[in-house]
Amino acid sequence: MELIEKANEEAIRRMLGAEPVLIDVVPAGEIVPDLQDKMILHAGPPLEWDRMCGPMQGAIAGITVFEGWASDLEQAVDMASSGDIAFDANHHHDAVGPMTGMTTVSQPVMVVENKIIGNRAYCAINEGLGKVMRFGGNDEEVLNRLAWIRDVLGPAMGKALKDMGGIELKPLIARGLSMGDEMHQRNVACSGLVLRAIASAMARTSDDTTALSESLAFISANDQFHLNITMAMGKAIMDPVRNIEGSSIVTAMSRNGTDFGIRVSGTGDEWFTAPVEMPEGLYFAGYSEADANPDMGDSTIVETIGLGGFAMGASPAVAGFVGAGAASEAANYTYRMGEICAAENPEWTIPSLDYLGVPTGIDIRLVVDSGIAPTINTGIAHREPGIGQVGAGVVRAPMACFEQAVRRLAANLGLS
Amino acid sequence: MEVTLNIVFQGFYKDSVALMRLSRDLAALDGVNEAGLMMGSPSNKQILKDAGLLADEGAAAEGGDLILAIRANDSAAAQKAAETIEPQIKSQTRSADGDTEWRPQTIRAAAKANPGANLALISVPGEFAAAEARKAISRGLNVMMFSDNVSIEDEISLKIQAREEGVLMMGPDCGTAILDGVPLAFANQVKRGDIGIVGASGTGIQEVTSLISNNGRGVSHAIGVGGRDLKDEIGGVSTLMGIDRLDADTATKHIILISKPPGEKVLPRIMDRIAQSAKPFTVCFIGATDLELPTNATAARTLKDAAQAALGGGEFEQSESVGTSLPESRKGIRGLYSGGTLAAESQLILLDAGLPVASNAAVPGAVGLSENNEAHQIIDLGDDQYTQGRPHPMIDPEIRHEPLADAMADSTIGVILIDIVIGYGAHPDPAGQLVTMLDDLRGENGPAIIASVTGTELDPQVRSSQIKALEAADIHVAESNADAALAALRLLGVNS
Numbered sequence: 012m013e014l015i016e017k018a019n020e021e022a023i024r025r026m027l028g029a030e031p032v033l034i035d036v037v038p039a040g041e042i043v044p045d046l047q048d049k050m051i052l053h054a055g056p057p058l059e060w061d062r063m064c065g066p067m068q069g070a071i072a073g074i075t076v077f078e079g080w081a082s083d084l085e086q087a088v089d090m091a092s093s094g095d096i097a098f099d100a101n102h103h104h105d106a107v108g109p110m111t112g113m114t115t116v117s118q119p120v121m122v123v124e125n126k127i128i129g130n131r132a133y134c135a136i137n138e139g140l141g142k143v144m145r146f147g148g149n150d151e152e153v154l155n156r157l158a159w160i161r162d163v164l165g166p167a168m169g170k171a172l173k174d175m176g177g178i179e180l181k182p183l184i185a186r187g188l189s190m191g192d193e194m195h196q197r198n199v200a201c202s203g204l205v206l207r208a209i210a211s212a213m214a215r216t217s218d219d220t221t222a223l224s225e226s227l228a229f230i231s232a233n234d235q236f237h238l239n240i241t242m243a244m245g246k247a248i249m250d251p252v253r254n255i256e257g258s259s260i261v262t263a264m265s266r267n268g269t270d271f272g273i274r275v276s277g278t279g280d281e282w283f284t285a286p287v288e289m290p291e292g293l294y295f296a297g298y299s300e301a302d303a304n305p306d307m308g309d310s311t312i313v314e315t316i317g318l319g320g321f322a323m324g325a326s327p328a329v330a331g332f333v334g335a336g337a338a339s340e341a342a343n344y345t346y347r348m349g350e351i352c353a354a355e356n357p358e359w360t361i362p363s364l365d366y367l368g369v370p371t372g373i374d375i376r377l378v379v380d381s382g383i384a385p386t387i388n389t390g391i392a393h394r395e396p397g398i399g400q401v402g403a404g405v406v407r408a409p410m411a412c413f414e415q416a417v418r419r420l421a422a423n424l425g426l427s
Numbered sequence: 428m429e430v431t432l433n434i435v436f437q438g439f440y441k442d443s444v445a446l447m448r449l450s451r452d453l454a455a456l457d458g459v460n461e462a463g464l465m466m467g468s469p470s471n472k473q474i475l476k477d478a479g480l481l482a483d484e485g486a487a488a489e490g491g492d493l494i495l496a497i498r499a500n501d502s503a504a505a506q507k508a509a510e511t512i513e514p515q516i517k518s519q520t521r522s523a524d525g526d527t528e529w530r531p532q533t534i535r536a537a538a539k540a541n542p543g544a545n546l547a548l549i550s551v552p553g554e555f556a557a558a559e560a561r562k563a564i565s566r567g568l569n570v571m572m573f574s575d576n577v578s579i580e581d582e583i584s585l586k587i588q589a590r591e592e593g594v595l596m597m598g599p600d601c602g603t604a605i606l607d608g609v610p611l612a613f614a615n616q617v618k619r620g621d622i623g624i625v626g627a628s629g630t631g632i633q634e635v636t637s638l639i640s641n642n643g644r645g646v647s648h649a650i651g652v653g654g655r656d657l658k659d660e661i662g663g664v665s666t667l668m669g670i671d672r673l674d675a676d677t678a679t680k681h682i683i684l685i686s687k688p689p690g691e692k693v694l695p696r697i698m699d700r701i702a703q704s705a706k707p708f709t710v711c712f713i714g715a716t717d718l719e720l721p722t723n724a725t726a727a728r729t730l731k732d733a734a735q736a737a738l739g740g741g742e743f744e745q746s747e748s749v750g751t752s753l754p755e756s757r758k759g760i761r762g763l764y765s766g767g768t769l770a771a772e773s774q775l776i777l778l779d780a781g782l783p784v785a786s787n788a789a790v791p792g793a794v795g796l797s798e799n800n801e802a803h804q805i806i807d808l809g810d811d812q813y814t815q816g817r818p819h820p821m822i823d824p825e826i827r828h829e830p831l832a833d834a835m836a837d838s839t840i841g842v843i844l845i846d847i848v849i850g851y852g853a854h855p856d857p858a859g860q861l862v863t864m865l866d867d868l869r870g871e872n873g874p875a876i877i878a879s880v881t882g883t884e885l886d887p888q889v890r891s892s893q894i895k896a897l898e899a900a901d902i903h904v905a906e907s908n909a910d911a912a913l914a915a916l917r918l919l920g921v922n923s
Contacts, residue, residue, distance in 0.1 A: 294451070339527050380533070402447075
């Protein structure tokens, strides 16, 4: 017990002590460790092609064409299903990606460095809403947008960030919370804050006003632009928390549309998986639950650091996705998540909850003991490949993951 | 024929989450096949178009306009749906579901939210109760465990853990306590005073504390320990700690112990502990005989005796005799009790008068219900056989209905004894409930009904109101449970 408490104190110290800074945008092939040609990193714990859900397969087909490994989607599917393409989890390469979470060599990734340790984490640039690759979209419009991000936006952001010396993310998140973002389903404030921070540097480092204008317009039009930055930040914060002997703090939660997986500090890099659940939520016009794909994406790293569903109290507008939408109901989500967390974050506070710090450090013991599963805010993809986002809502992390992890941790400590 | 209706609200903004919720409500209306409410941005119009929801009006909308789009079976249905949803679109009122107050779901969170709290009341199914109690104890909280069906092994280990932590483990199966004037679980609002109680019996504590309060004195603390505490397996751990607490408490001048007779090995330990104290004790081990007590302790045969002894030994005011007479053929007493210790007290009084007694919870000297058909029957309706799958009779007095009907129909029964227990946790109007029940059961020349009301004027049900309701229904109300049994004896011409 004492060992666990001490280990968890250390885990919390590392989480709260992190100093994440967005420093650069670089093609993934140049910076993501062990990422090779004809290799696709995806969201969630690792899985084989045959077990992948529709949107995941759709995104893989699309990105295979985008990378030029196949000339069309049909050929791409052949390659993917016959072993010509290597798959691995983003999390195994210091990276994360929302929904399908495609990361491949030519895509630009945002680089967040945790200055206190020096570790880095990577995430691709958010493509916007609707029919996009992260939700399984893969047509020409989707691929053209990715090409523009690769050729125009990514390099422009990279130049600007290097020129301005990066953007410190901890204070930016703190302000975003006070402006009604919970950083998973609602990123409108943080997206605006990032645009404000980067705009002049982008202008200063640009010699193409059309490209500059397009880039600024793209960021301005995307309320979820900051999600991918939040995610890279989350990964940069949590990676140094891995492998503390005895710690029962969750270091990653992630889903691939088939399995939900968690990793726990005291059990190293092992994934504890269980079938993903279906989100509950609201749907865009023309779609319903029948169209929904099960839960997907690395974006649960956001909840792992105390944001998203854990910070719902900061964002009453988002609580509407799950029911009443009363502000008190939003606050209850945050209080409830406080029951399964080891600490509160004194820097990330929620003004309307008397500056309560967001619940920080999910303790698997508290999850299993209380029966309270982490609540995750999420987008909902169409179950078929190629269609995209159809709604948004809330989903619970499966309890079985935490039960397995508790047993393993106990075994590691010689307690079982 | 299916129609698509678009209505554009120019320059009307509403948050997208609110619109998605309204869309869901709209799509659920009669005759509506598909619906959408979106601001008129190009991407939203595309979504509406893909869903077959965009008509010319909507297509002409600007980004700041709200588009209401409906595809319905016919234009009447579409119009009706639009009219239904429009007030909600324009409504400025807050969510109808209203505020919900957060309540902690774990002991950890509750303790964090109430840093001054020093007691956890645990009332979860027995299989989970011990684990919750361990958490509370290791946080330094005293525990009152209402839950039953906890194993003897768990009870022992919890009580030992509590002793090590220096906190009280009250229970399992502890129904009653009053700490610092706060009634917990099934307890009465009694006056505060200098008499402390340690009791293994819930209704025993209720009767004694109420009698003390109703007769002009008050209670410092009443500590429940659970029915098994004085068994040899448990060793009286909580009783001894309870005595320690009351002995050290300067506000407590007199200590009453209430329990069934302790186990052989425990008894001397309790006696030794009493002997170490400078305070006077009253010991009421219901059914025990020939107790050898230290000089600072006196024995009480009944709960009423215990209360009287603690108040200095004088007799409480006696109830008047029942003002009716019974035909010769009606000689039997039938007790229908919700309180187990109250049933035990009545058995003792009948036995002391030389009557044969049978009970499903027989005290020493009484027999089991099936063993003697001639005996007077005192039934504990709180026993498991009656409460299987339903609430305790103190919560749901309806359990009394069937045995009451049987007794009313039995021409040999002269008196029916009934305990009405009020206070927190109990039925909001047990007297009224009994009166209603009797309305259908009473005939000419039936048995007399004698009751007592355990509780005080300060209880939510108000003792005098309960008495008034019973008396109005021609039920004789005695001053105490013991007095009710004594009144039954007098009515039957038995010398007590």
